[in-house]
Amino acid sequence: MVAKLEQVRDEFITEWGALGSAWGVNRTMAQIHAYLMSCPEAQTTDEIMESLEISRGNAHSNIKELISWGMIKKVLKKGERKEFFLAEKDPWKIFCLVAKERKKREVEPIIGILNNCIADLKGVKGKEADDFQKQLKDLTEFVEMGDRVMEKISRSEKNILFKWLLKIL
Amino acid sequence: MVAKLEQVRDEFITEWGALGSAWGVNRTMAQIHAYLMSCPEAQTTDEIMESLEISRGNAHSNIKELISWGMIKKVLKKGERKEFFLAEKDPWKIFCLVAKERKKREVEPIIGILNNCIADLKGVKGKEADDFQKQLKDLTEFVEMGDRVMEKISRSEKNILFKWLLKIL
DNA sequence: CTGAAGTTTCAGAAAATACTGAAAATAACG
DNA sequence: CGTTATTTTCAGTATTTTCTGAAACTTCAG
Known part of the structure; x- marks a missing residue:
């Protein structure tokens, strides 16, 4: 059984893992998180390697990345030299962490770029430039x-999030 | 000028284009959409190829994909044999189209899979199985x-979307 | 029909991305 | 210290994804 x-x-x-890769997240990273979500107890790098059949280097770098996103935590057990890893399991928290990370990595930079483009178009005459600028402003907004x-x-x-969603639905 | x-x-x-690839959308697909958003008038495949410096095959397949997402439309002009393409320019509509497509491609399938996993775990005894099943249920919810x-x-x-967002902010 | 204009397909090439494995670095223990 | 367990790095390799370009196909005007 x-x-x-x-x-x-x-x-x-x-x-x-497949879902992760559709979201621009490395497949292995998503798989490690999935594995750790399926484990009540924190697991070692070796257990992760064995379960996913991946190399130490691969496991290591994706564990680091997951930690930097806040999706898993390093746990030290007394009497043990190895490091153990524990997943954030609350779907709402996971969602918030991902939203935070993607905002920082993707949304913020694009705002700067759009504003640059708009500034650069100032002073360019003609219908095409005007229309394009209007489009850029709409996107920026x-x-x-x-x-x-x-x-x-x-x-x-x-619970705050939950309340919003109930209003919407 | x-x-x-x-x-x-x-x-x-x-x-x-760079933003697109972070969102799991092919870079070229996002670039073509960007190009067409910057053009008030519909453009031909050749104009797209020239502007982005890409091959006909690449242009063609990404145009098809954009059409299937509903992000651009084919426009036929009388007296012209060529096909012209026009972008959906309203950011809200674009957002809705992407939400719809990703729901279909990613969210719906994962629900089925999660339910399968939960069903398969029925009858497996032990704390680990119970915890895992609980986790799967939380994710599904x-x-x-x-x-x-x-x-x-x-x-x-x-405008409906806008109202919701104003409530949240 | 015929042929020019345009579109579609797809095998192979190129580019981007991810992975391995082993060596180097670090930390803990006696 | 010296030894051993563990983590970290990274050059080279493998895999996946995307792109090219040319041939096949379609459409339409004469």
């Missing part, structure tokens, strides 16, 4: 709104 | 909520 558990775990890991929403989300508690 | 316009256009295209939100978004008009 334990075999069944492992089988389901592997299925979950595989699918979560939208992205800035998205930015504010993500900011709010990444600072919010689960 | 037209040179300046082209320069800004290229910058915008480049950056929007969350993803299903996300699914409903995306459904709602993809059906909504701009």
Whole structure:
């Protein structure tokens, strides 16, 4: 019966990994997070390597990345020299962490770029330039709104988020 | 002064393309959309190829993909044999289209998979299996909520969305 | 029909991305 | 210290993804 558990775990890991790659997240990174979400206890690098059949280097770099996103935490156990890793398991928290990270990495930079483009177009005459500038302004307005929403989300508690969603639905 | 316009256009295209690849959208696909957003008039495949310096095959397949997402439309002009392409320019509509597409491609399948995993774990005894099943249920609940939100978004008009966001902010 | 204009397909090439494995570095223990 | 366990790095390799370019196909005007 334990075999069944492992089988389901592997299925979950595989699918979560595929989902990750659709979201611009490294497949292995998503798989490690999936594996750790499936474990009540913190796991070592070796256990991760064995479960996913990946090399130490690969495991290591993706664990580091997950830590930098705040998706997993390093746990030290007394009497043990190895490091153990524990996943953030609350879907709401995971969502907030991802929103925060993507806001920083993707949304903020694009706002700067759009504003540069708009500034550079000042003084360029003609209908085409005017239309393009209008388009850039519309996009900027939208992205800035998205930015504010993500900011709010990444600072919010689960129950606040939940209330918003209930209003929407 | 037209040179300046082209320069800004290229910058915008480049950056929007980079943003796209972070979102799991093919870079060229995002660039073509960016180019068409910068043009008041519909453009031909050849104009797209020239502006982005890409091959016909590449242009063609990404144009097809953009059409299937609903992000651009084919326009036929009388007296012209060539096909012209026009971008959806409203950021809100673009957002809704992307939400709709990703819901279909990513969110819906994962719900099925999670439910399978939960069903397969029925009957597996032990704390580890129980904990894992609980985790899967939490994830499912969350993803299903996300699914409903995306459904709602993809059906909504701009002003409805706007109202929600004002409430949140 | 015929042929020019335009579109579609796809095998192979190129580029981008991710992974391995082993060596170097670090930390803990006696 | 010296030894051993563990983590970190990274050059080279493998894999995945994307792109090219040319041939096949379609459409349309004469």
